[in-house]
Amino acid sequence: MDGFGFSKQLRLNTPKDYQRVFNDVQLKSGEKAFLCLAKANDLAYPRLGLIAPKKHLKLAVDRNRVKRIVRDSFRLNQHDLVGLDIVVLVRSKYLKELSSQRQLALLEGHWSRLISKFSQRELEFKG
RNA sequence: AGAGUCGGCUAGGCAAUCGCCCUUGAAUUUUUUUCAAGGGAGGAAAGUCCGGGCUCCAUAGGGCAGAGUGCCAGGUAACCCCUGGGGGGCGUGAGCCUACGGAAAGUGCAGCAGAAAAUACACCGCCUAAGGCUUGCAAGGUCUUCCUUUUAUAGGGGGGAUCCAGCAAGAACGGUAAGGUUGAAAUGGUGCGGUAAGAGCGCACCGCGCGAGUGGUAACACGUCGUGGCAUGGUAAACCCCGCUUGGAGCAAGACCAAAUAGAGACCUAAUAGUGCGGCCCGCAUUGGGUCUGGGUAGGUUGCUUGAGGCAUGCAGCGAUGCAUGCCCUAGAUGAAUGAUUGUCUUCGACAGAACCCGGCUUAUCGGCCGACUCUGCUC
Numbered sequence A: 001m002d003g004f005g006f007s008k009q010l011r012l013n014t015p016k017d018y019q020r021v022f023n024d025v026q027l028k029s030g031e032k033a034f035l036c037l038a039k040a041n042d043l044a045y046p047r048l049g050l051i052a053p054k055k056h057l058k059l060a061v062d063r064n065r066v067k068r069i070v071r072d073s074f075r076l077n078q079h080d081l082v083g084l085d086i087v088v089l090v091r092s093k094y095l096k097e098l099s100s101q102r103q104l105a106l107l108e109g110h111w112s113r114l115i116s117k118f119s120q121r122e123l124e125f126k127g
Numbered sequence B: 001a002g003a004g005u006c007g008g009c010u011a012g013g014c015a016a017u018c019g020c021c022c023u024u025g026a027a028u029u030u031u032u033u034u035c036a037a038g039g040g041a042g043g044a045a046a047g048u049c050c051g052g053g054c055u056c057c058a059u060a061g062g063g064c065a066g067a068g069u070g071c072c073a074g075g076u077a078a079c080c081c082c083u084g085g086g087g088g089g090c091g092u093g094a095g096c097c098u099a100c101g102g103a104a105a106g107u108g109c110a111g112c113a114g115a116a117a118a119u120a121c122a123c124c125g126c127c128u129a130a131g132g133c134u135u136g137c138a139a140g141g142u143c144u145u146c147c148u149u150u151u152a153u154a155g156g157g158g159g160g161a162u163c164c165a166g167c168a169a170g171a172a173c174g175g176u177a178a179g180g181u182u183g184a185a186a187u188g189g190u191g192c193g194g195u196a197a198g199a200g201c202g203c204a205c206c207g208c209g210c211g212a213g214u215g216g217u218a219a220c221a222c223g224u225c226g227u228g229g230c231a232u233g234g235u236a237a238a239c240c241c242c243g244c245u246u247g248g249a250g251c252a253a254g255a256c257c258a259a260a261u262a263g264a265g266a267c268c269u270a271a272u273a274g275u276g277c278g279g280c281c282c283g284c285a286u287u288g289g290g291u292c293u294g295g296g297u298a299g300g301u302u303g304c305u306u307g308a309g310g311c312a313u314g315c316a317g318c319g320a321u322g323c324a325u326g327c328c329c330u331a332g333a334u335g336a337a338u339g340a341u342u343g344u345c346u347u348c349g350a351c352a353g354a355a356c357c358c359g360g361c362u363u364a365u366c367g368g369c370c371g372a373c374u375c376u377g378c379u380c
Helices: A015-023 A060-076 A093-097 A100-126
Strands: A027-030 A034-040 A047-051 A084-090
Touching (some): A015 A034, A015 A084
16 A cells, blocks of 8 residues: 555445444544544555535535545545544535635644544553 | 627647546456556536436226417427427517417406496587477467457457467587597597588598408418408406327336345235226226234345437438438446646636436526628728
8 A cells, every 4th residue: 555546445435334433433623614533443544435415515516626625635645544434524615715725734634633633542542 | 990680619728746437458366456558527417397218017098187288381209399481579670579279158357547447338528400398589379358440240459378389598317429538458540521519320541350362281461352331348377168289107217136025923804896007987907905013135236328329421401300321439437437736828717517318498607719690980
């Protein structure tokens, strides 16, 4: 796993996968635009799930755009996120007003916060 | 040059890096993984408003109801679509708009204004001819009275009454609908005659209805002829009537794989019956159907892209379109693929993301390009 690919392996594919994360949220990071939920997965790679409700983003074009940006950011940072199942929820239409650069910056912040929380938790768990 | 009308095309390009989906080929032991090549959203993909294909319900059949549709001809798989034509309306014009069958089968509806809104009425106005009314007049008639002439009949003269006849004036409980006022709409228009005043009351012209004729496949047009003084106010995206069309459900359709609407038990119910069948009846098929208990799956494959397909040329047609030949294969995802970052093009954008597939309609839309045409102005 050294490339920056984003194959099917790296996605949450079934309702079951999503339920697993929702039923036991271990890590959380969020603000106005995004909410990231995560749970350890005991795998050698991270997995990503996306929820962009029609309620917040009415147009299919907007929903697709956000998903692409999140996926791309996840793809480029996947090596730091090993061992996590992450579900990203799009929270509001406020997102629409943000530039793609701003969105990417927000996501970077979420990733690093998740990583630090995750490593802290691992330490506690071991200790 | 300015203003405008109609039609068509386009919908960022290029480079680098990191990625996604599909197909093909190669490597790998098949799975998997890797590499290479190729392809990868729209003109509206949208709204889901029509019409089809396809699938299942019966092989989708008859009638009623319901729904849709509505000038004519053509095109098409089909249509509420398209093309051409006709009628009506708008515009100087190119052009644009038009649910455009029936109102003498019936029912209903019409605020405000106005005299009056569908029945003919009569507010203002105009008129006083006929018939009647009121008032006046008194030369006729009639009645009455007085005077006078005469023996008398009768004659002459004066007064009064009456309203029989007459004359004049007035109006309406009469005539009229020309003129006025309202309105989207008021029972043909103009002129002449006519009349008490008026009126299709009569005539001329125009308009209208009906019939014939001519042209046109037809809708319809023409106005040559005849005929009717004119009859049927509007509204049918009000009910309705008439003609035509129309079975229902949808790719979560449906099919396959695995034990898979399975298999098991209990109770209830039924042959003029139940179910398929989801408006109702007929008809057709079938012999079951309903409730409950307990048990189990809710995964994968397919349908899924070669099609009423595109492009080019030729022929037929005013055109929509059809036919012929050649070439091409051009997204098939399914927690859902086209992106991100950077640079550059002086500027880079709008509306917006395929989900079974087509043909339309409607709505959204930044900018650019091309063609045809119209009007106005200037120059020659």
